[in-house]
Amino acid sequence: MPQGSNFVDYVKICCRSGHGGAGSAHLHRDKHTAKGGPDGGDGGRGGHVIVKGNAQLWTLLHLKYRKHVIAGNGEPGGSSLKSGKTGQDEILEVPLGTIAKDAETGEILFEINEDGETRILTDGGRGGLGNWHFKSATLQTPRFAQPGEPGQEVWNVLELKLLADVGLVGFPNAGKSTLLSVVSAAKPEIADYAFTTIVPNLGIVAYRDSKSFVMADIPGIIEGASQGKGLGFRFLRHIERNSVLLFMVPADTNRTIQEEYEILLSELEAYNPELIHKPRVLAVTKTDLLDDELQQEMQAQLPKGIPAIFISSVAQKGIDKLKDLLWTEINKG
Template identity: 65%
Template sequence: MTEGNFVDYVKMYVSSGNGGKGSAHLHREKYVAKGGPDGGDGGRGGHVIVRGNQNLWTLLHLKFKKHIKAGHGEHGGSARSFGADGEDAYIEVPLGTVVRDTDTNDILFEITEDGEEKILAKGGKGGLGNWHFKSSTNQTPRYAQPGILMEEKYVTMELKVLADVGLVGFPNAGKSTLLSVMTSAKPKIADYEFTTLKPNLGIVKYHDFQTFVMADIPGIIEGAAEGKGLGHYFLRHIERNSVLLFLIPADAKDIKKQYEILLDELRRYNPEMLDKERIIAISKSDMLDEELKTELKVQLDKELPIPYLFISSVAQQGLTQLKDMLWNMLNG
């Protein structure tokens, strides 16, 4: 999937259907002058339903579909014939989609399973026909209920990528290169900051045909939690990842400081992200000779509070060890 086709944020208007009116019909036949009330009930208005689809990876199909309307319920008829229910409108979304009320920004629900269905806008209930109101004191009621009106709202769909491993790092840290080497994904790679503007997903093949999903998230800058740079636009994609892989280049001035800045941005955005398992990969380590690497190891053993290892995507160094570490973290 090309970067331009990845859509993870859509606003739309939805409306359910009106309930049909109940009928106030009175039964009449050739030899039955006063047959009594026989008006049928109105049909229910159609719901707007959101349904999870594991075959979708983006909200692209909803980008230009800004209005979703369900069908209206039909009115009741004579001889207690009930009106048909209005047709439900289904919105298929990828797993990991969060649905918010646009006006209040409140989360209405999240879709995380294939086939999971949630009613977004409830159809109006059909009105009761006049035969429901017949009694000993009112033998021929000439009234029936109107149907309940539709429900309408403006909603925002946000996709939070569902991946096992999320790559976290500053711009130009080598995340896209690592993803392209470890998976069959083909992200855009160039020697300038913010080459990646949308998350890229790739499937990492492990032993015995086992796999896990890795996501390359656009680079973080200081102040991202406050919306600086691309801000919340990409930070939300890290929320769903089981393991966070921090990628810091070997030529960074201070590896520990870079890690702390990245961690602080995650903490300020959502403190729960610090509960995830974390690992640091020192990328571009083919630039280091053995002496420099040994010195750096002594320093990092004292400074870093989590596991780390040296890798090089270009020279294919340390990648098998990295896969082993990630697999063990994901599988306890």
């Protein structure tokens, strides 16, 4: 199984919170009191479904087959003003960068960004009030209490956006997986055909003096990805979180480097105009195929205003310079 196939970035789950317990309508009785006043306790709150950030998690794999999450019901109130026990909360641990949405409307409910951060995904029903709450000057012995509120059953989506320092952007077969396998310990599936990468791969890139940064190989985009063609939106969204975008154009492209770069840029802009304000670096890949004269010719055609470098992952050419360039961009400002 390829390393990336365990990467789960989207789960849809049915969350059912607990019902609140009913309040008690008990009237006080003991051997000294034949007709005491109301002493019914409140019902317990139903259990919440809670989402909690866990910095040790990288994927949503542990939730992939958990289609239903059911919290416990609150217990009813008792005599002597005893409150019912609160229903058991269900806690879903998620990686940082997870967004919770309403599956019906697509509305974003919240985002988890810190270790240990907790948010309620589905509220448990409130417990009913006991009869002592309803005592008044005109109603000394209320013989009724509130029922507990029902819980909710809601379909929610949990979606992970990768948190990485560098996101690799390029058409299928631009050499992104090969670069990641060379600069980090990641073992992405690599082959010489389009769409080899169908899930994002994360790699930790060792840099000088024990420093490191995270690189994400995102599945190749094609023209029209912003309209949902090809692998489309599902993977473009991962790029939103990267602090630097590394555009990769192979030296053997049928277009000019400038043309290919501009198509990639327009896809990103169509998807989210804010992405084009991120720092960008251009790497021309597979340059082991070029002689010096051809490389100089290509150099003259590079787009202006973007740091560019010629690399070959296979021949280990320009890799250290690329790391230097990326490190500089990551740490600017």
